[in-house]
Each structure stands twice: as structure tokens, then as C-alpha cells.
Amino acid sequence: MTQPTRIFTDVDYEQDGKQVGWLYLPYSVTRSAYGNISIPVACIKNGKGPTVLFTAGTHGDEYEGQIALCKLVRSLQPGDIRGRVIIVTAANLPAAMAGTRVSPLDEGNLARVFPGDPDGTPTRAIAHYIDTVLFPKVDFYHDLHAGGSSLDYVPFASMRKSGNPELDARAMAALRAFAPPIGLVWAHSLDSGLSIGAAIGAAIRRGIVTLGGEFGGGGGVSITGVRVVERGIRNLLVHAGCMAPDGKSKEEPAQTRLMEVRGQDYFVLAPDAGLFEPFVELSENVQAGQPCGQIHFVDNPAREPVPTAFRASGMVVCKRRFGRVERGDCVAHLATDWKG
Numbered sequence: 001m002t003q004p005t006r007i008f009t010d011v012d013y014e015q016d017g018k019q020v021g022w023l024y025l026p027y028s029v030t031r032s033a034y035g036n037i038s039i040p041v042a043c044i045k046n047g048k049g050p051t052v053l054f055t056a057g058t059h060g061d062e063y064e065g066q067i068a069l070c071k072l073v074r075s076l077q078p079g080d081i082r083g084r085v086i087i088v089t090a091a092n093l094p095a096a097m098a099g100t101r102v103s104p105l106d107e108g109n110l111a112r113v114f115p116g117d118p119d120g121t122p123t124r125a126i127a128h129y130i131d132t133v134l135f136p137k138v139d140f141y142h143d144l145h146a147g148g149s150s151l152d153y154v155p156f157a158s159m160r161k162s163g164n165p166e167l168d169a170r171a172m173a174a175l176r177a178f179a180p181p182i183g184l185v186w187a188h189s190l191d192s193g194l195s196i197g198a199a200i201g202a203a204i205r206r207g208i209v210t211l212g213g214e215f216g217g218g219g220g221v222s223i224t225g226v227r228v229v230e231r232g233i234r235n236l237l238v239h240a241g242c243m244a245p246d247g248k249s250k251e252e253p254a255q256t257r258l259m260e261v262r263g264q265d266y267f268v269l270a271p272d273a274g275l276f277e278p279f280v281e282l283s284e285n286v287q288a289g290q291p292c293g294q295i296h297f298v299d300n301p302a303r304e305p306v307p308t309a310f311r312a313s314g315m316v317v318c319k320r321r322f323g324r325v326e327r328g329d330c331v332a333h334l335a336t337d338w339k340g
Ligand SMILES: [Zn+2]
Pocket: 058, 059, 062, 111, 145, 146, 147, 148
């Protein structure tokens, strides 16, 4: 028996119409004994039909999705859709308001704590609500990310291989429908994918057609990334059967390059602590063995820099933003064309 959530809301998910309200997570502190963390949620519903859930701000310093979903909350009307669209613009609100990856309240990473805990720290309680209250209502789920402060990404939408061929085929169809410039398949991720507490993994385990994506990074806002998300989420609503094609999506035909991350050797880690000098830019094509960069020791300048090299060939889709590194930091990773 699942423990009930302590989060309450003024939004009735079964009610037709447009509601923009809050998820109230009790949080008692000195300045507010009966206080709550108020996480915004919008529910736009028009009769029976599929339910699509969008979340952004799972990591607070990833902004393209937060911006695109704020625009969607304001623009989407019940008459535009059939079924239901639920939008959470800033899932880990304390992190989003602080502009940080993890919550300043509990250091919680909302993409690492699923299935969460109703009586746990704020981040764990939010995860538990999404998993036990929202996911059971949902047919399609898209969690919008970016590289955060420490990483820059070439904007892409993505799916993760689930091990369920039927679900993977439906996710691939949704990814193609989203029509990003790059559609990426995570066959491997550095932190072992589905088992590490990401919302995406929890949704896939519930049989939901699930997409992700990294639409920029560096703690900034990519204009291209916002545009890709804005267009893509409407394409996805059409694909899900929530929205009729409006003609706009036809003006920009899908030219999606499908790519994949196949193994751990697609990632380059810093071999030492110091100041990392990169040798490649985002979107560059590299060969296995090619130097990726070198680490300098500014406190000991006569020491020779420590080089690091790519272990696979492919396109650089991710690059570390910060110059300073610790040993084990990811400084770059690759993707290659999808082989199916
Ligand atoms: Zn993220």
C-alpha cells in the first residue's frame, strides 16, 4: 500500500476547463509555522482523451523548458485540446527559485530520488507526488532538461531505452513527432540510466511514453533551445491526440537527425583536479584517440599539463562549462548517428 502524499492542491484534475494553481507541500520554518512550499501546476482539460504531462525545473538551473512551459500555461486554452494537459513549470521549486541544480533546502536532486518518500525531505516528497499522484493519470510524459550550470549541450530531445520494445517504439514515434533538430537515444548514460531515481525512469516503469531532452545549458538560456521546446511540445500534443495540427508545424518540416549514446566510452572524465583547457567545441566531430583537452596546475605552473583524449569517435554534444575540474568530472561526451 502506497503511503499517501502530504501535498494538497486547489487544482481538480478531473474538472474541465483551465486551472492554474499550486501544489502545497507543508514546510514549517521559523518565519512560517504553518508554511507551505507552493509549486505551480496547471491543468487544462477538455473532455475525454489522452493526458500529457510536462515538467521543467526538475533541475532549477535549466531554463529553456521552464520558459517554454510558462508560455504554454498562459497560451493553452481548453478549446485548443481534447483530453488533458498537466504542466509543472518548476517541479523542484526551491531549486528553480535559487537557480541551482539541487534544492537549497535539502541538497535534493529531483532526478535522483524517485520514487521519493511522502514523509521525506521536500525533494523526496515532490518526487513521491509526481510518481503516485500524477503518473497514474498520464499517457505521455516529457521532462524538459538542459545541461545546468556545469554543462553546455547541443539542444536535443531524447528517449531512453527501456528494455520494452513496444514502449521503446512508442517513445521513438513520439520523439520523431516532437521533431527536434537532434533526437537522441540514451542506450547508456553515465549514471546507469533507469535505476538511479530519475523521473523519466519512474515514468517508464509505469508504462508511460516518456521523453526527455537537454535544450541548452551553462546556466543560461538558449534561444534555439526555447524555440525547439516551444515547437516540439505542440508537435507532441498533436502526436498524442490532444491537439489538431495547426499548420504551423507544417511550415518547418521535421529534419531530425537521430543520434545515440551507446556506451561509457562516449564520456570523457577529468583525470586530475585543476584547470581544464578544452581543445574542441560543441558540434565538432572527433576521432577516438583525439585529444579532448588538458589540465593545468596553476599552483604549480612548471608541472606538465595532464592530457585527456576521446575514447570513441562521434560528435561532441556536451561540454563542461566551468574551467575548474575535480578528478572524475565529465568534461565532454559524444553522440553518434543512431543505428536502430
Ligand atoms: Zn537536468
